[in-house]
């Protein structure tokens with residue numbers, strides 16, 4: 001199990017709350033309730049496993065015990081926050097840097113927030129914004145992060161085998177989860193609390209996120225409420241959106257889903 005004693009040896013934070021569970025339905029559900037109840041900025045909920053881990057759009061996130069990192073980070077959204085569109089990519093950046101520093105493998109970011117190694121998803125991010133019903137203002141972001149660390153090839157359910165990967169499968173041996181988990185939190189604290197990346201000048205972050213993107217240059221399909229549309233991904237916009245070229249011209253998408261067709265795989269290979 002990923003325990004408090006193991007993780008705290010590597011954590012830089014001194015005052016922010018970090019709460020540990022063995023098995024719970026979803027760290028995001030607990031973190032969202034705590035955000036509504038006014039938990040301090042930077043509160044983190046960690047679980048060794050989740051029984052109903054959540055993905056985006058009602059999907060599941062497979063979260064078995066003993067092999068992954070499942071955590072949710074509560075970030076207050078002060079008035080004047082400008083870079084909320086970049087949040088998902090900034091979180092992916094924090095995870096990528098932690099994996100590079102702890103495991104020596106530089107992952108890529110599939111826009112906006114999947115972390116990819118050798119073409120497979122090793123981490124997903126789910127961001128939920130909390131609104132105060134009294135004022136109708138956004139108060140918090142709950143950032144859920146799930147990382148596949150020590151699964152071996154073939155450990156995933158059949159339907160995930162072709163798309164899910166783990167750091168161990170890429171690295172070739174077991175990874176210590178505690179230092180990696182702590183480094184993800186240390187990076188989030190640095191970016192979101194110390195540097196205040198959501199309100200700071202975004203240029204430097206966008207530049208790094210762009211350099212880690214495996215989406216730029218790809219032939220993609222955009223899925224949205226209005227259907228599917230083929231496109232080519234051109235760039236990351238200054239606000240975190242994806243600049244795409246479609247048959248109708250160049251535009252920026254800020255929500256919806258993209259699938260990479262796999263035909264232009266140049267950018268995502270190592």
Ligand code: BT5
Nearest residue numbers: 026028053054055056059061062071124125144145146164
């Ligand atoms: C995500 O959604 O990837 C967001 C995942 C966020 C998980 C964290 S864990 C801590 C926190 N608490 C929660 O309850 N959730 C967050 P999405 O982009 O919708 O991807 C979901 C899809 O990825 C699924 O439909 C599967 O196809 C695939 N998938 C499921 N489990 C996976 C896994 N462990 N690794 C890679 N892919 C997975």
